Amino acid sequence: MADSRRPGPTRPPIRLRPAPVTDPPYVDEVPDLWPRPPGQLALDLFGTGRPAVGRPTGRRPDPRPRPGHPAAPPLLPPATTTPEATRAAHRFVGTCLEILNGYRPPGQIRALVEPGRTVEVAEQLARAAARTPPVRRRSTRPAVHLRRLRVCQPRPAAVEVAAVVTGGSRSWAMALRLEHHRGNWLCTTLQVI
Template identity: 35%
Template sequence: MRQRPATPSAVRIIRYRAAPPSGETRGALALRPSAPPPARPPRLRLVRPADGMDAELQAVAEAAVRLVVEILAGTRPATQLSLIAVPAVCRDMTRHQGADRRGGRIVPPRVLSTRLQRPAPAVAETTAVVVVSGRAHALALRLEHTRGRWRCTALETTATG
């Protein structure tokens, strides 16, 4: 019987599951009834970056995503993650480091898209759709700003490495 580790892992691998059947449908095309339109359309507002912090954060997030994907694909050693991640993430990623080889060649990974949001002033979460071993996977990183720099404190992915 497998025992769970004493401390929770900072890296979580999520397995694919079939989607559960959706709720009730009507008609020959099996369309769900649509929700009524909102009473008033939402107001638009101008959002401005705060003193270049968002540009720096975007660059750090994109670099972190590329680094993690390359580690999962086996094209980069997991030790290089220590530049941008806390020790718990580095330790867990060492176990999930991939060796993506087909016929003796390394298949380069790709980042298809990224999204960034800031749920709190010193916290950012980035999600990405990536291709590892020719398959699309989801990747999510939590970045926290401490001691003057952004560090990856948690990571979730569907890529097994």
């Protein structure tokens, strides 16, 4: 018969150890730990323009302007989109969603794609169609929805779009690029992520 007064097996005690050091030492802490090869310059991470520790004297300063420096040209404003480019992006993504929901045939995307890229874009749409739930023919409710659309126009004749799409219980992203050719916005790249 087992003795009920006797305690069960004991666990080994938990030992707390100091966390390892993840930051490199400061310059004034241990100079021999991080030696610099002769002739290597220290990085000027904060753009102060002053010579850093270890920089050879007599060297000319960098002539390129730095942001925030009085001689620097002003920074360009962030890229904005024109209303026409935003409408083109919404129209293209809306057409893609109608194809994925079964409201349009896939061949209708051809008019919105650059002629040499039609096969690539159609393959990406087929990849997206594999992620969608089955389409119910009698349902008026779409199976695939647009959650978010971001449009950026890095130059006047190009638009880059990121769209978050959800279908069923899954979500994925579509990245595409539209370029303005002869009065029309045409898709040059479509990537389903």
